[in-house]
Amino acid sequence: MVGKLVASRVRAAARRHRTPAGPPLNAIRPTQEICLELQDHSRAIRSAVEFFGRKNSADPQAQAARLTDQFIKQNSPIFQLLQVDIHRDYDGTDVLLNIESHSAVGAVPLVSPLTARHDLGLVVQPRFPWAGIGPMLAEMGWLISPTPLKLPLLKRSERRVPLWVLSCMVLARFKALLDRLDRRFEVTTETRSAPKGRIEWTQYATRQMPRGDFLSVPCTFPDLRDDRHLKGAIRFAVQKQLQSLQTQCEQGTFVHRLIALAESLLQKVRGVSARRPAMGEVQTWLRQPLRSAIFVEGMQAIDWTVEERGLAGLSDLEGIPWTMPMEHFFEAWVETIIRNVAQRTGGFLKTGRRRETVSPLAWEPPYLGSQRSLVPDLILEMENVTVIVDAKYKRHWEELQDGGWSGQTDELRERHRADLLQVLAYANLVGARDVVCCLVYPCSMTTWESLVRRGRLFHQSELPNRGRRVRVWLTAMPMCAAAERVASPFQNQLRSIQSQ
Numbered sequence: 001m002v003g004k005l006v007a008s009r010v011r012a013a014a015r016r017h018r019t020p021a022g023p024p025l026n027a028i029r030p031t032q033e034i035c036l037e038l039q040d041h042s043r044a045i046r047s048a049v050e051f052f053g054r055k056n057s058a059d060p061q062a063q064a065a066r067l068t069d070q071f072i073k074q075n076s077p078i079f080q081l082l083q084v085d086i087h088r089d090y091d092g093t094d095v096l097l098n099i100e101s102h103s104a105v106g107a108v109p110l111v112s113p114l115t116a117r118h119d120l121g122l123v124v125q126p127r128f129p130w131a132g133i134g135p136m137l138a139e140m141g142w143l144i145s146p147t148p149l150k151l152p153l154l155k156r157s158e159r160r161v162p163l164w165v166l167s168c169m170v171l172a173r174f175k176a177l178l179d180r181l182d183r184r185f186e187v188t189t190e191t192r193s194a195p196k197g198r199i200e201w202t203q204y205a206t207r208q209m210p211r212g213d214f215l216s217v218p219c220t221f222p223d224l225r226d227d228r229h230l231k232g233a234i235r236f237a238v239q240k241q242l243q244s245l246q247t248q249c250e251q252g253t254f255v256h257r258l259i260a261l262a263e264s265l266l267q268k269v270r271g272v273s274a275r276r277p278a279m280g281e282v283q284t285w286l287r288q289p290l291r292s293a294i295f296v297e298g299m300q301a302i303d304w305t306v307e308e309r310g311l312a313g314l315s316d317l318e319g320i321p322w323t324m325p326m327e328h329f330f331e332a333w334v335e336t337i338i339r340n341v342a343q344r345t346g347g348f349l350k351t352g353r354r355r356e357t358v359s360p361l362a363w364e365p366p367y368l369g370s371q372r373s374l375v376p377d378l379i380l381e382m383e384n385v386t387v388i389v390d391a392k393y394k395r396h397w398e399e400l401q402d403g404g405w406s407g408q409t410d411e412l413r414e415r416h417r418a419d420l421l422q423v424l425a426y427a428n429l430v431g432a433r434d435v436v437c438c439l440v441y442p443c444s445m446t447t448w449e450s451l452v453r454r455g456r457l458f459h460q461s462e463l464p465n466r467g468r469r470v471r472v473w474l475t476a477m478p479m480c481a482a483a484e485r486v487a488s489p490f491q492n493q494l495r496s497i498q499s500q
Helices: 002-017 061-083 130-139 162-182 201-211 227-246 251-268 281-286 294-306 326-345 396-403 410-429 445-454 485-498
Strands: 035-039 043-047 086-090 095-101 104-110 121-125 183-192 219-224 322-325 348-351 378-381 385-393 436-444 459-464 469-478
Touching: 002 104, 035 043, 035 095, 035 459, 043 086, 061 086, 061 095, 061 104, 121 396, 130 162, 130 251, 162 227, 162 251, 162 294, 162 322, 227 281, 227 294, 251 396, 281 294, 322 326, 326 348, 326 378, 326 385, 326 469, 326 485, 385 410, 410 436, 410 469, 436 445, 445 469
Parallel strands: 035 121, 385 436, 436 469
Antiparallel strands: 043 095, 086 095, 104 121, 104 322, 183 219, 348 378, 378 385, 459 469
């Protein structure tokens, strides 16, 4: 007993004189700012120490450098989806993330090197504001729309872009689905004047005959008709999109065009009642055989709407990753303007978007060839002249206006030379004696109006060519929904060369 008492006192004394334990290891805390953001065709520099929250670590720069290398390696395929280049740099005092964007815009999730989950994000904004791009999308008839990506959802609903962008994507999928929706055989029971299929004798004897209604025969038969359950789900989703868009009318008149698109889709399903898909019903539809990509995308759009992820601003749940190549957007905008010119001048327009301008290249031997075809963006054929238009969504025009040719870097000069040689190569694809090769770059509406006032909208040159007249035009078109107004100077320029 005495021995136990002594041992107890020794342990108590040891606890009193024990060295206090050190502070526990700091838990990994993800950075508060989870998103990298920049504009297209721009560069951004971010402190890796701040982005990964390593300020309070023992060796912040070394840790940030290791995290940056892991971050770049893990997310390399995702960066390629948005045409973003990123590399690590060091300025002598801090580890830096050098980010360079190109033509694509969008929002994607990124894997965090701290958690190994998609906790971070990347947003590339258009350098021309959404306030102008939205009306342009509507005026060009939604020739192009943002494309959802098969990636994990963003951890936060993406509110750095207008709220109608997701609705634009979803409605485009609904339209494609309804255009391709197949009919199927369904077993139907109807009362008919002439028998068809299997006659329901019990019902006929107990209901029709006692009332003397001998010519009303209940029949069960397979009938080829639309999938009413699927159409009901589509109507439910479109109605929900319409309700959410009606809360965004202050964004501009183009939202009313989106609302009109939704109402036109409702007309296609007006014969069925709206019904919310039951839990798991969308997955059942996706398991059907012979499903197409359009069908799968349409089912995803229904699921997003039901879960309130693809609405125009009524929810604040996880966001849908998406992208939109701005070079395709600008090509569609230039096509809209040149089509307006063609309608005014009576010309015939062929577009690369529809593969109407493809000129195959035949190599000998075939397996050693490189590029297989030349595809000009637009070819406008008129009575006395053929115009080849190549749209370039680059900064060349703005930079040439600011610093002139002599003030540009060697890299920009090489890119511009490549554009020029490309459009000149297209001149050999047409047989007209008078050819105009036109390079079109984007600009702001203010810049375009200034160029028009000063008579400097078109920069022209002419190549000596025996038997042919090849002209080169450099011009700009504004990123603003005014197709008819922008088409007028182009039309006047064509009339001036036709009268020569």
